[in-house]
Amino acid sequence: MGLFLVLSTMISCAVNLQSHAKSTANLTVACFQDTTKKAKQQVAIDSVILVSYVSKSNTDTVKLNQVSKYPFISLQQALKSNAKGLYVQEITGEPGSASQSMLLRGLSRPLLSKANVAESQPAVYINGIPLIGDNPFVYNVQEYDFSPIGPATNLLSAIDLDNIQSINVISNLAAVSIYGPRAANGAILITTKNAHQGNREISVNSYFGFAAKNKVTTTNGRDESLFRNIFYNKYATAEDFDKYPAYLADATNENYYGRSDWTDLYYKNAALHTVNASITGGTSRSNFRFFAGNTSNAGNADDTRLNRYNAAFFINVLPLKWLTISTMVNATRLNRDRNRSLRDRFAEMQYVPDLISPIAPNKTIYGNYLSEYEEKTIDNNINNVLQGSFSANARYKNFDFITRISFDYNEGMRDLFYPSTLMDGNNYISNFYAYNQRLNIDNSIAYNFKVNKAHVFKALFGHTLSRDVNKYNYLQGYKGTSDYIRINSVDGDVNQGDYLQAQGFFTKKFTDKQKINISSLYGSFDYMLNNEFFATLVARTDGASNMQANNRWFFSPSVNTKWNITKYLKSAVLNNLSLNASYGRLGTLNITDVYGAGPQYVSDLGWSSNKSVGSYGGIGTLSRPYSSGWIGYDIPWAYVQALELGTDAAFLNNRLQTRLSFYSKTNKRMLLGVPVNAESGYTKEYKSGMDVNNKGIEVAISADILKPKAGELSWNADFNIAFNQNTLKALPNNLQEITIGNQKLTVGKPVDQILVLQSQGVYQTDVDVPVNPANFQIMTYKGLKLHGGDPKWKDQNGDYVIDENDKVAMGGYMPRIVGNFTSSFSYKGFNLDFNIYFALKRSIINQSAANQLDFINKTGNNNINSVNEITFWQKGINVADYPIYNPWSAVQSYRSDQDIFIENGSYAKLRSVSLGYDISKFRYFNKTFRKIYVYAAALNLYTLKSYTGGDPELVSYTGEDTGYGLPIPRTFTLGLKIDL
Numbered sequence: 010m011g012l013f014l015v016l017s018t019m020i021s022c023a024v025n026l027q028s029h030a031k032s033t034a035n036l037t038v039a040c041f042q043d044t045t046k047k048a049k050q051q052v053a054i055d056s057v058i059l060v061s062y063v064s065k066s067n068t069d070t071v072k073l074n075q076v077s078k079y080p081f082i083s084l085q086q087a088l089k090s091n092a093k094g095l096y097v098q099e100i101t102g103e104p105g106s107a108s109q110s111m112l113l114r115g116l117s118r119p120l121l122s123k124a125n126v127a128e129s130q131p132a133v134y135i136n137g138i139p140l141i142g143d144n145p146f147v148y149n150v151q152e153y154d155f156s157p158i159g160p161a162t163n164l165l166s167a168i169d170l171d172n173i174q175s176i177n178v179i180s181n182l183a184a185v186s187i188y189g190p191r192a193a194n195g196a197i198l199i200t201t202k203n204a205h206q207g208n209r210e211i212s213v214n215s216y217f218g219f220a221a222k223n224k225v226t227t228t229n230g231r232d233e234s235l236f237r238n239i240f241y242n243k244y245a246t247a248e249d250f251d252k253y254p255a256y257l258a259d260a261t262n263e264n265y266y267g268r269s270d271w272t273d274l275y276y277k278n279a280a281l282h283t284v285n286a287s288i289t290g291g292t293s294r295s296n297f298r299f300f301a302g303n304t305s306n307a308g309n310a311d312d313t314r315l316n317r318y319n320a321a322f323f324i325n326v327l328p329l330k331w332l333t334i335s336t337m338v339n340a341t342r343l344n345r346d347r348n349r350s351l352r353d354r355f356a357e358m359q360y361v362p363d364l365i366s367p368i369a370p371n372k373t374i375y376g377n378y379l380s381e382y383e384e385k386t387i388d389n390n391i392n393n394v395l396q397g398s399f400s401a402n403a404r405y406k407n408f409d410f411i412t413r414i415s416f417d418y419n420e421g422m423r424d425l426f427y428p429s430t431l432m433d434g435n436n437y438i439s440n441f442y443a444y445n446q447r448l449n450i451d452n453s454i455a456y457n458f459k460v461n462k463a464h465v466f467k468a469l470f471g472h473t474l475s476r477d478v479n480k481y482n483y484l485q486g487y488k489g490t491s492d493y494i495r496i497n498s499v500d501g502d503v504n505q506g507d508y509l510q511a512q513g514f515f516t517k518k519f520t521d522k523q524k525i526n527i528s529s530l531y532g533s534f535d536y537m538l539n540n541e542f543f544a545t546l547v548a549r550t551d552g553a554s555n556m557q558a559n560n561r562w563f564f565s566p567s568v569n570t571k572w573n574i575t576k577y578l579k580s581a582v583l584n585n586l587s588l589n590a591s592y593g594r595l596g597t598l599n600i601t602d603v604y605g606a607g608p609q610y611v612s613d614l615g616w617s618s619n620k621s622v623g624s625y626g627g628i629g630t631l632s633r634p635y636s637s638g639w640i641g642y643d644i645p646w647a648y649v650q651a652l653e654l655g656t657d658a659a660f661l662n663n664r665l666q667t668r669l670s671f672y673s674k675t676n677k678r679m680l681l682g683v684p685v686n687a688e689s690g691y692t693k694e695y696k697s698g699m700d701v702n703n704k705g706i707e708v709a710i711s712a713d714i715l716k717p718k719a720g721e722l723s724w725n726a727d728f729n730i731a732f733n734q735n736t737l738k739a740l741p742n743n744l745q746e747i748t749i750g751n752q753k754l755t756v757g758k759p760v761d762q763i764l765v766l767q768s769q770g771v772y773q774t775d776v777d778v779p780v781n782p783a784n785f786q787i788m789t790y791k792g793l794k795l796h797g798g799d800p801k802w803k804d805q806n807g808d809y810v811i812d813e814n815d816k817v818a819m820g821g822y823m824p825r826i827v828g829n830f831t832s833s834f835s836y837k838g839f840n841l842d843f844n845i846y847f848a849l850k851r852s853i854i855n856q857s858a859a860n861q862l863d864f865i866n867k868t869g870n871n872n873i874n875s876v877n878e879i880t881f882w883q884k885g886i887n888v889a890d891y892p893i894y895n896p897w898s899a900v901q902s903y904r905s906d907q908d909i910f911i912e913n914g915s916y917a918k919l920r921s922v923s924l925g926y927d928i929s930k931f932r933y934f935n936k937t938f939r940k941i942y943v944y945a946a947a948l949n950l951y952t953l954k955s956y957t958g959g960d961p962e963l964v965s966y967t968g969e970d971t972g973y974g975l976p977i978p979r980t981f982t983l984g985l986k987i988d989l
Contacts, residue, residue, distance in 0.1 A: 067184035067569070067591075069093055069709075071176040072727075075831060075842050078923050078946050080216065080281055080980050082306035082315055084133065084165040085109040088197070090829040090846030090920050092178040093729035094707050100965055102977035104306040105315030105345045107143070107161045110966065113180045113195035115703035115733040116823050117649070117676045119760040120966045121749055123154045128600055131178075131195035132188065133165065136337060138396050138415045139191050140164070141447040144479040146601055149637075150519045153356040153873055155973075158483055159441040160345060160390035160421045162315075167341035167394040167419075168199065169319045171214045171285050172300050175200045182651035182674065183567040183593035186547045189473065189529050190563070190596040193649050201339070202287070204298040204323040209290035210939075211989040214302075216283055216946070218982030220309040222276040226884035229370050230257050230265030237864060239888060244798050244895040254868060256366040269370035269882050274379060279307035281980065285319070298323040309978035314346040333402040343392040349382055352876040352973055354427065358485075361871045362433035370882035378431075385428040387495055394419040409455040420444040426495040436489045438497055438514055443481035450474045467535040473528075480522040486514030523602045526554040541573040547593075555602040556646060563646040567593030585659035589670075594650040597676065604680060604695065607642055609634060638682050639694040647678045647697070664716060668709040675702045675738065682749070683741050696741035701760055705733040722836045730828035735759050748813065751906065752967070761823045763852050763968060764816035766907040767803040771892050772796065781809035790900045798895030800902050819911045820852030822968025829920075838930040840944075843922045848961075853914035855958050856905050857972030858886045863903035865896040878973065885972075890957065905969070914968070916954040916961040922947050925984075939988040948980045 069092045081087040082104050088111065089097035096112045113131050120126055124145040133140045142164050147157045177198040179185050185192040234257045241250065256265050285302025300321040307314040321339045328334065347353075351368075355361045368375060400413035421443050429436040453471030460466070486497050490513045498512045531549035545568070552562045569591040578586060599605065610633060633639075655670035677700045682693035709729040717723035737760050740747055746755040753764050772778050774797040779788045787794045788804065790811040805815040826849040834841040860867055860874075867875045891909055894902035925944030928934055934941055954961050963974035 067179055067181035067589075069095075069178040069180070071178065072831075073170065073173060073176065075833065075844070075923075077170045077173075077214075078216075078842075078925070078944055078984060079921055079948055080218065080283070080306060080946075080982055081170060082166050082304065082317070083109060083163050084168050084197070084199075085111055085163070087170055088176070088178065090844055090918075091831075093709050094180055094705070094731040094733070094827070095178060096824060096827050096848065098964075098966065099962055099977060101963065101974035102310070103308050103313045103348055103975045105162050105166050105343065107157060107163045108974075109163055109165075111197075112823070113178070114672065114674060114705055114731075116701070116735045116761055117194060117674075117703070118679055118699070118701055119737075119749075119752060119754055121752060123148055123157070123966075124600070126966050129194055131180075131197055132191040133197045133199065134188070135168070135199045135339065135396055135417075136201055136398065137413075137451075138398060138417055138449065139188075139447065139475070140396070141417050141419070141445045141477060141479075143421070143443070143445060144523070144600060146479065146521055146523065147443070147481060147483075149521070150483065151356070152359050155356050156353055158357070158423075158439075159443055159481065160343075160392055160423045161347075162343050162345050162390060162392045162421065164392065164394060164419055166315060166317065167319075167339075167343060167392070169285065169300075169302055169304065169317070169341075171283070171302060172201050172287070172319065172321055172339075173199060174202045181569070181591060181593075181653055181670075181672075182595060182649065183545075183547070183569040183591035183653070186549065186565060186567040186593050186595050187531065187533060189527075189531070189549065190551050190553075190565075190598045193595050193597045201321065201323075201337075202289075202298065202300070203337075204289060204291065204296040204325050204335075206291050206293050206296045207289075209288065211286065211288050213286045213987045213989075214283070214985070215285070216982040216984030218281055218946075218980055220279045220281060220307050220978035220980045222278050222309045223976050223978075225272060225276070227269035227272060227370060228882050228884055229267065229269040230262065231260070232884075233257060234260075236888060239893065240896050243893060244897060246897075249897060254365070256369075264369040264371045264374050267371055270372040271370045271375045271879055271882060274372060274375055275879055276310050277312070279309055279312075279314070279978075281305055281307050281982070291325075293327065295324070295326045297325070308975055310975045311348045311350070312346060313348050313975065316344040318342040331404050335400045335402070336398070338397040339395070341392075341394040343394070345390040345392075347388055347390055348975060349379070350878055350973065352873065352878065355873055355876060357425070357439065358427070358432075358437050358487075360432075360435070360437070360487075361873055361876070362435075364871055364875050364877070365868075367877035367881050368879050370879070375879060381428070381430055385426075385430065385492060387424055387426040389422070389424045391422045392419060407457045409457075411451070411453050413449075413451045415449045415451070416447060418444065418446045428492040430492070435487060436492055438484075438486040438489060438495065440484045440497060441481065444478075445480075446478045448476045463539050465537040467533075469533040469535075470531070472530050475527040475529075477525040477527075478522070481520065483519040484516055485519075486511060486516045489514045524554070525598075525602060527598070528552045541576070543571040545569045551596055553598060553605075555599050555605040557605050557607060557642065557644050559643065560645045563596035563648065565593070565595045565648070567591070567595070569593075582660055583658065584661070584663050585657070587657045589653070589655040589657065591653045592651070594648055597647040597649055597679075599647075599680075603637075604640055604644055607640055609640065633690065635690045636692065639685065639689070639691045641694065641696075644680070644695070644697055645678055647676065647680065649674060649676045651675070664713040666711045668707075670707040671705075672707075673702065673704050675700055681741055681747075683744065683747060698739060698741035700738035701735060702738050703733055703735045705731060707731045717835065722834065724835075725833045727831045728828070730826065732826055733823075734825060735761065735823070753813065753816070758818070759821050761821035761968075762818045763820055763822060763854065763911060764813075764906070765819050765911055766800075766811065766816055767805075768800050768892065768907050768909050769803050770801040771894060772799050772801055777801075779804075779809060793899050795900065796895075796898065798902070799898050799900055800892070800894055800907065802907065816906070817908075819908055820850070822852060822854075822914075822964070822966075824848035824915070825850035838927040840923070840925045840927075844920045845917060846920045847915075847917035849915040851914040851961075852968060853912050853956055853958070853961060853964055854905055854967075854969045855910045855912055855956075856969040857958060858891070859903050859905040859910050860972070861885050862888075862891060862894075863896060863901065866901060880972070886957070912957060913955045914961045914964070916952055916956070918949065918953070919951040920949060922950060937989070940986065941988075942986040944984045944986075946980075946982050946984065949977055950979060 071091045076087050085097045094114050098110050100108045110126050117129050127145045148154050180195045185196045188196050283304040287300040289298040291297050302319045304317040319341050323337050325335045395418045398415035403410045423441040425439045427437045451473050455469040457467050494513050499509045500507050529551045534546045536544045547567045550564045571589050573587040575585050651674035653672040657668050659666045678697045679699040680695050681699045683696050685691050685694045711727045715724040778795045788809045802811045829846045831844045923946040928941040929938050958970050964970045
C-alpha cells in the first residue's frame, strides 16, 4: 500500500509538471537525450561530469540487459562475472551483508585487516558523485573483526539496477586520473536513467521468485561420538576418557542422539520480489523523470533478508537557450534482517559464555531456542541513503562551463537487545548511530578549437573541493535489571547530577569522528590528428587535510595515446586496428586521519577505552597509543603508477572484436607497521616504503557468431580472461621480510602467499622422532619436543627445529586468473542467455576441517573460535582423507598452517540463465505498449570445483574457509517489464 501511494503521487506530480511544460514550449534546445546532435553532447556532460573525457578503449561497459533480469541486491553481485579483470568476493550469502569486496587488477597491498580491504576498493560514482561508505575506524573498538559494529549493511545495495542506464568499469590508471586520488584503485561509473523530452513514458518492472533451500546431510551425537572415538581409542589416556564431553557420554540423551531434524528451521525456501515504476516526459524547456520501487531479497538460511525502498527524481530546465540547469535526488531506505549466529552475537558483546555443550540438533530444542530469540530479542538494522546534485551548464560558442554542487549522505542505526535467557543470565543492549557525508563542489571549463580539419584540440581546466565527515556514537550496556527493560533509560534533566547516566545497565560508550577535506586542481589537454591519432594529457595536484602538513600536496601526471592504423593495413579481413599506450601516476588517499596527526595520545589508561586498565591510584590519564603503534613525522603521500600497452581490433565486418591489454602497476610508499625496540613500549611503528607490483594480461573477445537479422536466429558471445601476478617489491627500512600475525611478507614474493608446514606422515612412536646427532637433542616444534602421534613435518633447513623457517609457499589466496563467458541467443522475440564465471590458480585454507579435527582444543573453551553454530550438526569432512594425529599433543597437531588443509580453490560457476520473450511483437500489443517482456531467470545453478569443503567463494579475505558463511543461494524468478 505504501509503495502504491508513492507511485500514485509520483505519477500525479509528473503529469502536472508535463502539462505546465507543454504550455511554455517556446524554447527549442532539449536537456537530455534529445534528437539533436547538440543535445546529445549535453547528455554526456550534464549527467556525468567528465565521463565524456574517458576514452572508450579504456572502458569496460557492462551489458545491463543481461544483468537487470536477475535478483542482484548489490552492485558487487551485478558486476561479478560482467567486467574483465574485476574479482568480486562474497564471504557470505547473507543479503545486504557488508562482507563483499571488489578488486580491480589484483591486490594492491597485503590484506592484514579489514581496513586494508577497504583501502583496496575501486571508487564508485553515480552521475559523477563519488560515493562515501562506512569508514573502517569502527573496527578500532572491537576485539573481533568478523563484522563492523552497527547495521553492517552493504551501502552499494542501495542501487536499483532498474534505475540504471549504464555502468562502466575503468581500470586504466591514466583514464581514471581525471577523477583524482579516490580512483587510484580504479573507478566504476554509474549513470542513472535520466529525464528527457518527449511524450510521457511509463515503465513498470517486477519479478517474483524464491531462494531455494539447501539440501544437507545432518549428523547427531552418535555420528560425532563415532568420529571422536577414532582418536580416543588410539591416543586417549584414562584421564582423557574421564573428560569426555557430557553431551556425548550419554547415548540415551534423545536431544543429541535422537533425530537431527533442525534443517527445516534453518534452511528454507524464501520469497523474493521487486516492483518499481518510472515516468518520464516533458518538453525542450523542462523535462523530468520520477522513479520509485521496492525490493525484497532473502537468503535461504537463518531467516536473513534485506528490504529496499527507492525513490528518485530528475528535473531539467532551460531558462536560457545557452544554460541548462539540472537537479537530481536519489533516496533509499534499507531494512536488514540479520543472521542469528552465536559467533556474531558473542563478537558484538565481546563476551563468550559457557560453550561446553553445543545447540542440540533436535527440532524441538532448536525451535524453543528460536522462539526465545524471536520473542525477546530486538535487532533493528536501518540505513538511509541520499544522493543529490544541482548543476548548471553554460555553453557559449566553443566554451563549456559546468558548475555543480553534489552530496552523498548515509546514516546507519542499530538497536539491539539480547535477553538474559540467551546469555547465561546476563542481558545486553547496544545502540549505534553513525553517518557519513560527502559534499562536492565542482567547477570546470572546457574549450574546443580546430587549427584545421586535421588538428583538433580540447582543453579542460577544473577545480574540485570535497569535504568528508564520518561519525559514530556507540553504547553497550550489560546486566540490566530486567529483560522487560530493553532501552537504556537516562535522566534528561540537565540540573540533576546523574544527567544522562545509565539507570539500569552498566554501560560503555564509544564515539569517533573525522573530517577530511580535499582540494584538487586539474587540467586535461586532448589532441586529435586526422581522426586517427589521439592523445590526452592530464595533470593535477591534490591537497588533503589528513596528510601531514609538510606533505599536504601531491602532483599527478598521466598521458594516454591511441593510434588507429587500420588504413595502413588495407586488409579485407581486418576492419579496425588501433594501438594504445598510457602511463600515469596518481596519489593514494589515506582513509583515516590518524596518520596525518603525527604523534598522538589516547586514553588507554582511562575509563572510556575498550581495553582500559586502572591507572595508579584509580585515576585515569592519557598515555601514548602503545597498542596501536607509533606515528612519526615526514610521512609522504603513497601513490600508484602504471604503464599499459594494448590493442583493439575488429575482424570480419566487425563481427569479431578483440581487446588485448598488458599492464604493470606499482603501489608505492605505502604505510606498514614494522617492529620497534620493546623498550620503547610500542609494538610497531608506521613507516612509509612498502611497494607492491601487479603485472597482468587481459583479453576480451566479442563475437556476433550469427549476425542479427529481423526474425531470424542470432547468437552473440563474449569471453574475457585476466591474468594477474602480484609481487612485493620493497618493505620499509629496507627490510627483506617481516611476519605480521600469521602472514609473512617477503620481498620478491607475492603478498598473498600461503606459507605452511609440509606433512610427511605421523610419528608412530617416540623412537621414530629424529635426534640431532650434533647434540643428541630430539627434534622440536618451537621448543616443544615431538612425540609419537605428532605430525612428521618436513625439516626444510635440517636444523632439527620445526618453526616458521620450515614453511613453504602453497599458492596464494587471490586467484591468478579470473574470467567469464556469456552467450546470448535471439529468435523471433525470444532471448536465451547464460553466463559462466571462473576463478583459477587460487588456494583455500580449509579452516573448517582443521576446527573439526582439532576438537580437543576447540571443545569447551570459552573462546570465540570455539563457537559451534547449529550447522555443527552437518556432515563435514571424511576423516579418511586426513592423517590420524594425536589431538591432545602440545604442538596442536591439527593446526591450520600445514599442507593437509591447503586445497585447490579454483572453480567455475554456471552463474546465470534466463529465457525471455517480447510479447509486444504481437500486432495487438504494439499499438499500446512499447515493450512487454516476460522472462524466467535462475542464479548460481552449478559449481565445478575440486575443493572438498563447501562453496569455494565463501572464504575470508585471507583465504580461510571458516564454515561460518551463509550459503549463496540458488534463486529462481519470473519477471515482467512493461514500457508504455
